[in-house]
Amino acid sequence: MKGIEFFRHVTVGQYMAGDSFVHRLTPATKYVWLLALMAAGIAGASLASQALLLGIALSCGAAARIRPSFLLGSAKPLLPLILFIAALQFVFGAPGDDSSVILRLGPLSFTAYEARLTAMMAARTVALIAVIGLFTAVTSESQSMHGLEDLLSPFAALGLPARRVSLAAGIVFRFIPIVALELESIVKAQASRGADFGSGRGGPIAKARAYLPLFVPVTVRALERAERLATAMDARCYSESGVTRYVEYKRIRGETAARIAAIAACAAVIAIGNTLRIFGL
Amino acid sequence: MPLIELRGASFSYPGNLKPALKPISLRVERGEYVALVGPNGSGKSSLLRLLDGLEKPSSGLVLVKGLDTAESANRQELRSAVGLVFQSPADQIVSTSVEEDVAFGPENLGLSRDQIAQRVDAALAAVGLEAHRRKSSHFLSAGQQQRLVVAGTIAMGAECLCFDEATSMLDPEGREAVLGLIDRLVAGGTAVVHATHDMNQAARARRIVALDSGALVFDGKSRDFFDPEGPVPPSLRKRLGLPDGDAVARAAGLEPIPGEQPDSLASRIASRLRGRSAGPGSSSASTASAELSRARADAVSAFVVESASHSYLRGSANEASALRDFSISIPRGAIVAFVGRTGSGKSTALQLLDGLASPFAGRVVSFGLDLGAKGTDLRSVRVRAPLAVQRPEAALFERYAGDDVAFGPRNLGLRGRELVDRVKSAMERIGLPYAEYRDRSTRGLSGGEKRSLALAGILAMGGEALLLDEPTAALDTDSRARVMAMIAAEAAAGTTVVMATHSMEEAALADLVAVFRDGELVALGEPERLFYEDYDPSWGIARPYAAEAAAHLGREGIELGSRPLRTSELAAALRGITAEVVA
Helix, strand or coil: CCCCCCCCCCCCCCCCCCCCHHHHCCHHHHHHHHHHHHHHHHHCCCHHHHHHHHHHHHHHHHHCCCCHHHHHHCCHHHHHHHHHHHHHHHHCCCCCCCCCEEEEECCEEEEHHHHHHHHHHHHHHHHHHHHHHHHHHHCCHHHHHHHHHHHHHHHHHHCCCHHHHHHHHHHHHHHHHHHHHHHHHHHHHHHHCCCCCCCCCCCHHHHHHHCHHHHHHHHHHHHHHHHHHHHHHHHCCCCCCCCCCCCCCCCCCCHHHHHHHHHHHHHHHHHHHHHHHHCCC | CCCEEEEEEEECCCCCCCCCEEEEEEEECCCCEEEEECCCCCCHHHHHHHHCCCCCCCEEEEEECCEECCCHHHHHHHHHHEEEECCCHHHHCCCCEHHHHHHHHHHHCCCCHHHHHHHHHHHHHHHCCHHHCCCEHHHCCHHHHHHHHHHHHHCCCCCEEEEECCCCCCCHHHHHHHHHHHHHHHHCCCEEEEECCCHHHHCCCCEEEEEECCEEEEEEEHHHHHCCCCCCCHHHHHHHCCCHHHHHHHHCCCCCCCCCCHHHHHHHHHHHHCCCCCCCCCCHHHHHHHHHHHHHHHCCEEEEEEEEEEEECCCCCCCEEEEEEEEEEEECCCEEEEEECCCCCHHHHHHHHCCCCCCCEEEEEECCEECCCCCCCHHHHHHHCCEECCCHHHHCCCCEHHHHHHHHHHHCCCCHHHHHHHHHHHHHHCCCCHHHHCCCEHHHCCHHHHHHHHHHHHHCCCCCEEEEECCCCCCCHHHHHHHHHHHHHHHHCCCEEEEECCCHHHHCCCCEEEEEECCEEEEEECHHHHHCCCCCHHHCCCCCHHHHHHHHHHHCCCCCCCCCCCHHHHHHHHHHHHHHHHC
């Protein structure tokens, strides 16, 4: 038997409250680390660089007293995706691939080059997931909003509305579970009226029409909520200029060093990885 | 100078010829407590929006502390002085953390960080949420969220708070907490304007302002408002209803005191009748219901649940247990009410009955079909016992009312004459005449009409049972009565009705009441037993007013000889006793 429950499974990381050095860094510094490590993960072109990146993420995690299993565990739901991509590699060969064949199955073959590509993709996914997991574990939702505001504030002179952007991001975070629950409730309401989504017969238009009973009410409700929130914000004098921010982040000792270290770590991952790649690692 | 003054202020929504408010003049003084009442669509919300300048009057003048609300230069001062609290708390919370949400208003006012901190501390203390200040706002209960919204307006420096049906989506405990907060605010010198459908709540205010079709029809003492000889048109009073204590007090020959709690009314009655109580009266009502339930127990069950457990996000770090070891057998043709705090498992229990939620342990049998068995077609189960979710009107999607009701039967394969007949009958049964409503625009219906339409969509499924999740929540007295009449009629026609409700007055109308607490079924029985002998305050539900007053009377030594659940029953019993005393 299968009940209807969905979307609530989507969680963007999970904040683990703590008082470590890593936790106490200002949100802006945490963003610098996030961006630096993600850049390293994307640019690092060898298995060694991804291993090093994962090592850095796990050590930072250890400093924040977050278990490696927590950071690695969030990659688990992506395992089917990784296997699926591996299967694609198996079925479709890369052009000009003349590396040795590891496994052959009828007309299909799996070569050393394909194995390397798959391993690289898997390692990069795991490392990046660990980095994002680390960031969300040490940064609360409101800190991530304020960090965004701080990072964008230098661009305010160019007319970028930092407060508006960070507030919008925060509201999106807050409303994801609310809208998800709303959608679930509407799906249940229509299922109670015998609606049968997905198995609609007929052409694409008929199929799309089958989703109208969901799409229309969810959109209407989201707009209604948006309007009410806007009214509530208006009633509390929302403005973007002449505003004080209640929460203040004091730079702790080593804040600047931590930011420099982030850039250094990024450079190290890319440099070491690409050097070792020459030696085939 | 009054705090707020309306001088012939009227209001029309743009593009709408009919004014939402006809010219109105009234004053709200500092520290005053005003209840704003009127049927759905009478203009209550529009009036509140005029008070803090969210809308500007189309004609006339609205002055707050002498400042014209039409002047945009006064915006900050107006919005700080008058705070608004709406129905749905989740839509008014801006920040993810409790204290930052309270700080949102003062931040916008550009106060210094120290001033903001002081205001946040004071506001959180005023609403009793200090312990939760660092929590994420979505971990608060609905009642706490509503108090958080109040804190946000207090921190703005509000001198008047306007509540717009602000307790209608809360459970009895959350409602009491917010009403208690209102009393404390008034005692502390804050003015409160409370728009409500609930006459028990309205009666708590000393002054009542009543609107009907956008016109001010009463402005005066609440005592005069509820006086049957008073100036309020009887038709309006009938639509709005009376406070629970009113009929009871009159039956005992006492002057009703608006807003009087059952315990104080009971002691007034007791001191009037002291020592002269009559012997036990007729108890025919309870005997009859005992026979009824015996007959029903013999009938085949509509639903049987055996040790079912359910949790949300099962298998994840955030797994939340919703229902544990739940067993119940619901007889065919019975009305069963599920009651309990928000989050106690009522909705989950309803959803188990038609397979919208599935238990990870235990068994659910719906009309003889085991929902867990392989090959059970859940769709046919759902059609047989359709569920109206909370606020089912949110799922309306067709442009015209009739088409929306037809959605379900059409999914069942009905076409042509048969379909029209089904839709027509469903709409008539809920009190929406087919000829008048079928071509009405769904969006243009009032809140109560939308709810009725959504319920008609469920009735049109022609199921053998109706599962209703808070079918009357947030409705006005009129629409509420219409929904309850439909439930009674359907049950009389043999349909099994299972409903979750926060209204104990409604639960008292059921054959069986199931009490949920923290995901467990803690009591199940006939309402007379549950609300008298078995009643346990730790359930977190209130008792019906009549039961509460009767229990206090019993403690005062007045034996009624029956167990009244409705105020009309209590009033009848009291009239009997008073007559004997007089004789």
